Amino acid sequence: DAGITQSPRHKVTETGTPVTLRCHQTENHRYMYWYRQDPGHGLRLIHYSYGVKDTDKGEVSDGYSVSRSKTEDFLLTLESATSSQTSVYFCAISVGDPSTDTQYFGPGTRLTVL
Amino acid sequence: GNSVTQMEGPVTLSEEAFLTINCTYTATGYPSLFWYVQYPGEGLQLLLKATKADDKGSNKGFEATYRKETTSFHLEKGSVQVSDSAVYFCALSDSGGATNKLIFGTGTLLAVQP
Numbered sequence: 001d002a003g004i005t006q007s008p009r010h011k012v013t014e015t016g017t018p019v020t021l022r023c024h025q026t027e028n029h030r031y032m033y034w035y036r037q038d039p040g041h042g043l044r045l046i047h048y049s050y051g052v053k054d055t056d057k058g059e060v061s062d063g064y065s066v067s068r069s070k071t072e073d074f075l076l077t078l079e080s081a082t083s084s085q086t087s088v089y090f091c092a093i094s095v096g097d098p099s100t101d102t103q104y105f106g107p108g109t110r111l112t113v114l
Numbered sequence: 115g116n117s118v119t120q121m122e123g124p125v126t127l128s129e130e131a132f133l134t135i136n137c138t139y140t141a142t143g144y145p146s147l148f149w150y151v152q153y154p155g156e157g158l159q160l161l162l163k164a165t166k167a168d169d170k171g172s173n174k175g176f177e178a179t180y181r182k183e184t185t186s187f188h189l190e191k192g193s194v195q196v197s198d199s200a201v202y203f204c205a206l207s208d209s210g211g212a213t214n215k216l217i218f219g220t221g222t223l224l225a226v227q228p
Contacts, residue, residue: 033215042118042203042218043158058215090157102148103216105157 003027004106006091012112019078021109023091025071031094032074033058033103034066036087043090049074081113116141120204120219127194127226135189135222137178137204145206147171147180147187148216152201161189161202199226 003026013019023032031050035043035058045058047066055066063085065077078085091106121136139147146165150158162171167182176191187204204219 040220042220043216044218045215048215092158102160102163104160105150107157 004091004093004104006089006106006109008109009107010110012114013081014114015082016080019081019111019113021076021089021091021111023074023076023106025074025093027093028071029093029095030071032068033092033094034064034074034076035090035092036060036085037090037108038087046076046089081111083113085111086113087111116145116206116208116217118204118206118217118219120202120222122220123201123223125222125224127224129196129226129228130193131226133189133191133194133198133224135202135204135224137187137189137219139185139187139204139206141185141206141208143209144182145208146214147178148205148207149176149178149187149189150203150205150218152203152221154200158203194224194226196226196228199224 005024007022033048034046037043044060046060046064047055047058049055049068052068067075089109092103094103117140119138148163149161151161152158162173164171164180167180170179178187178189201221201223203221205216207214208217
């Protein structure tokens with residue numbers, strides 16, 4: 001258990017509304033990631049962070065923004081949610097040297113956009 | 115670009131049967147390779163990994179060998195149990211940017227019947 005929590009765990013929202021998902025870790029790991037999981041696609045990287053205020057885009061970043069104002073929290077924001085963003089969102093952290101790429105995942109947030 | 119291809123499921127087996135889930139990859143360089151498992155309603159858990167050619171990762175009776183000549187990392191278990199029912203993801207590390215990133219296959223659902 002790498003001490004990762006995500007909130008909320010479930011959310012239903014309407015098209016066009018803003019949504020923020022939170023990932024919280026308790027062990028001060030430097031690297032954090034946001035993925036989405038969709039049938040037939042596995043997990044795809046949305047954004048990642050390599051330190052406070054240091055973030056970069058992943059494979060499917062369009063329509064998403066992130067912020068990391070302190071080490072323990074990594075926020076994912078959908079500025080104007082669309083139905084195509086209905087998905088399960090997972091946060092992950094790298095433990096130790098990121099070149100070994102062992103990532104540990106949170107429990108996920110199921111988001112439904114109506 | 116780098117990619118992972120794994121066999122489509124579902125794979126349905128009887129308890130104590132032998133399991134193989136195929137995974138092949140395309141990558142430049144020498145990525146690390148991983149198997150993650152996702153139990154119903156949970157996040158992904160690292161099952162095993164291998165960081166260089168001919169390495170064998172193993173955990174909980176599962177094994178996978180990093181085969182550079184065939185670009186494969188097939189998951190095997192000699193005798194499956196009902197509790198092994200889950201979705202299994204093959205992944206590789208993708209270097210570049212501020213940290214290595216994981217690229218996942220689409221996942222293989224394993225259902226073990228008593």
